Amino acid sequence: MSRTERLDFRSDTRTVPDARMREAMARARVGDDVYGDDPTVALLQERAAALLGTEAALFTPTGTMANLLAPLAAAGPAGTPAPRLIVGADSHMAFLEADGLRRFGGVEPEPVRQRPDGLPDLGELAALLAAGTDRPTVVCLENTSMMHAGNALDAAATRAVAELAHRHGAHLHLDGARLANAAVALGVPPAELAEPADSVSFSVSKGLGAPVGSLLCGTREQVARARELRTWLGGSMHQSGVVAAAALVALDRLPELAADHETAAALAAELATVPGAQLLRPPRPTNIVMVRLAGLTARECAARLAAHGVRVLALPNGYVRFVVHRAHDVDGARDAVRALAAATAR
Numbered sequence: 001m002s003r004t005e006r007l008d009f010r011s012d013t014r015t016v017p018d019a020r021m022r023e024a025m026a027r028a029r030v031g032d033d034v035y036g037d038d039p040t041v042a043l044l045q046e047r048a049a050a051l052l053g054t055e056a057a058l059f060t061p062t063g064t065m066a067n068l069l070a071p072l073a074a075a076g077p078a079g080t081p082a083p084r085l086i087v088g089a090d091s092h093m094a095f096l097e098a099d100g101l102r103r104f105g106g107v108e109p110e111p112v113r114q115r116p117d118g119l120p121d122l123g124e125l126a127a128l129l130a131a132g133t134d135r136p137t138v139v140c141l142e143n144t145s146m147m148h149a150g151n152a153l154d155a156a157a158t159r160a161v162a163e164l165a166h167r168h169g170a171h172l173h174l175d176g177a178r179l180a181n182a183a184v185a186l187g188v189p190p191a192e193l194a195e196p197a198d199s200v201s202f203s204v205s206k207g208l209g210a211p212v213g214s215l216l217c218g219t220r221e222q223v224a225r226a227r228e229l230r231t232w233l234g235g236s237m238h239q240s241g242v243v244a245a246a247a248l249v250a251l252d253r254l255p256e257l258a259a260d261h262e263t264a265a266a267l268a269a270e271l272a273t274v275p276g277a278q279l280l281r282p283p284r285p286t287n288i289v290m291v292r293l294a295g296l297t298a299r300e301c302a303a304r305l306a307a308h309g310v311r312v313l314a315l316p317n318g319y320v321r322f323v324v325h326r327a328h329d330v331d332g333a334r335d336a337v338r339a340l341a342a343a344t345a346r
């Protein structure tokens with residue numbers, strides 16, 4: 001592992017497939033998933049559905065596509081009008097997927113304020129739901145909550161949102177891009193966190209380390225509709241067993257995320273000792289650490305860290321984001337802290 005890779009904390013999407021994954025890809029049995037006969041994709045979908053406790057699952061190229069398919073499939077059979085969509089104001093769906101939802105889904109995301117732990121403000125959500133609509137409504141929840149320093153929400157929190165949504169006849173979609181991190185941090189099976197929701201997208205290409213892919217998990221009916229919509233979007237893949245094989249290896253690696261959480265905790269503890277550093281402290285931390293430096297914008301802070309070989313993302317909330325993954329260790333975290341201390345010294 002090069003120093004550049006060890007000190008690149010921009011995202012856990014930057015994990016690269018290791019030897020075991022590449023070997024699984026090389027040996028993968030494949031068919032043509034457009035014809036429904038790729039055995040490795042079928043196995044992945046079965047295992048993901050079992051992991052999330054749903055009837056069925058659909059392999060998609062990205063989490064973004066799974067999050068687009070979910071509300072459209074929830075609204076009704078392919079071709080029914082777009083649903084009303086309520087999303088957390090700080091969620092990935094609100095700030096990085098809204099253009100696609102609008103353009104390709106005909107959906108206008110309506111933001112709801114999020115609490116510091118990432119949960120939507122239930123009073124505001126209730127008011128939005130009570131305003132009513134003649135269209136099916138989909139509420140989205142993100143777990144972990146990326147902009148809230150990767151806070152893990154427990155099943156009770158998800159259930160509170162689900163009960164509110166269901167009271168108004170709405171569907172709850174869970175963007176579980178990092179649900180695996182939440183499950184490991186809370187010490188519960190992913191199915192327990194997914195249970196209150198009506199559909200879940202689950203990513204294998206973040207900390208779990210697969211090169212691409214997400215699973216949209218839900219009822220057989222939703223998944224059949226999503227499958228048709230995926231074709232319309234050009235997301236049907238042929239010999240996708242090659243990448244599904246890597247995703248199967250990723251599903252075996254959930255327990256390994258605990259090491260990332262430990263490294264992130266060590267990183268947070270040391271960053272907090274740097275004079276002028278302010279950390280966002282989520283109640284249930286996972287693999288994301290957010291820090292800002294007094295007197296510096298997020299961009300300035302990221303640029304100064306980059307000058308010391310450490311790469312982070314500058315976020316719109318004024319913080320820079322460190323995302324810890326399998327390429328990182330405590331030594332790299334210490335180098336990052338030294339870089340931050342040097343950045344403040346100038």
Ligand SMILES: Cc1ncc(COP(=O)(O)O)c(C=O)c1O
Nearest residue numbers: 062063064065092142146175177
């Ligand atoms: C919370 C969250 N949801 C969805 C996505 C989208 O996943 P993908 O990059 O696979 O489209 C991301 C990507 O980082 C994410 O962080």
